[in-house]
Amino acid sequence: MTSAGEKIVIVIADITTLEVDAIVNAANESLLGGGGVDGAIHRAAGPGLLAECQGLGGCPTGDAKITAGHRLPARHIIHTVGPIYRDGTRGEPELLASCYRRSLELAVANDVRTIAFPAISCGIYGYPLAAACTIAGAEVTAFIETGEAIDKIIFCCFSADIRAAYEQVVKA
Numbered sequence: 244m245t246s247a248g249e250k251i252v253i254v255i256a257d258i259t260t261l262e263v264d265a266i267v268n269a270a271n272e273s274l275l276g277g278g279g280v281d282g283a284i285h286r287a288a289g290p291g292l293l294a295e296c297q298g299l300g301g302c303p304t305g306d307a308k309i310t311a312g313h314r315l316p317a318r319h320i321i322h323t324v325g326p327i328y329r330d331g332t333r334g335e336p337e338l339l340a341s342c343y344r345r346s347l348e349l350a351v352a353n354d355v356r357t358i359a360f361p362a363i364s365c366g367i368y369g370y371p372l373a374a375a376c377t378i379a380g381a382e383v384t385a386f387i388e389t390g391e392a393i394d395k396i397i398f399c400c401f402s403a404d405i406r407a408a409y410e411q412v413v414k415a
């Protein structure tokens with residue numbers, strides 16, 4: 244029996260370079276690209292990604308949709324829409340938790356065994372980092388403990404301070 248911690252990895256990297264079954268994009272409801280990690284993913288994946296996204300009809304906050312990886316090393320991209328943080332009382336924690344759950348459900352449904360998440364909502368959408376990492380760690384751990392077929396979940400951090408925040412909440 245493996246503990247959840249054995250399947251969780253924290254790395255500092257540009258998520259577009261990771262060789263995993265799926266990377267997660269912190270998108271907006273249009274799914275038509277933007278700044279931050281979304282912009283980086285669209286640039287690296289190429290125009291085929293935007294063309295595929297145009298057929299998806301957007302995505303509500305807290306939900307997720309899947310596309311091919313196009314020019315990325317990852318086979319799939321799971322686009323999820325995190326909440327814009329206001330004061331924490333507008334359903335933000337539940338919506339952020341839902342992003343992780345829905346992304347992992349879609350992953351399993353598409354035979355994804357290795358998946359990398361950026362710190363959803365922690366950039367342009369302003370979610371406080373420590374609070375977001377606590378939610379991410381709890382959701383991912385709970386999902387692994389359900390026994391679903393997932394081998395590795397990577398928290399992909401863009402900087403050392405983000406990695407330190409994950410290390411506070413995830414027992415490596």
Ligand code: AR6
Pocket residue numbers: 256257258259269270271276277278279280281282283325361362363364365366367368369370399400401402405
């Ligand atoms: N690899 C890994 N992490 C990254 C990368 C990268 N290449 N680039 C940025 N990050 P953000 P949000 C980190 O702003 O807060 C877009 O315009 C970044 O340091 O990308 O959910 C969308 O279209 C931060 O920790 O996403 C939406 O409109 C984390 O990724 C809006 O931004 C998330 O920051 C979504 O805002």
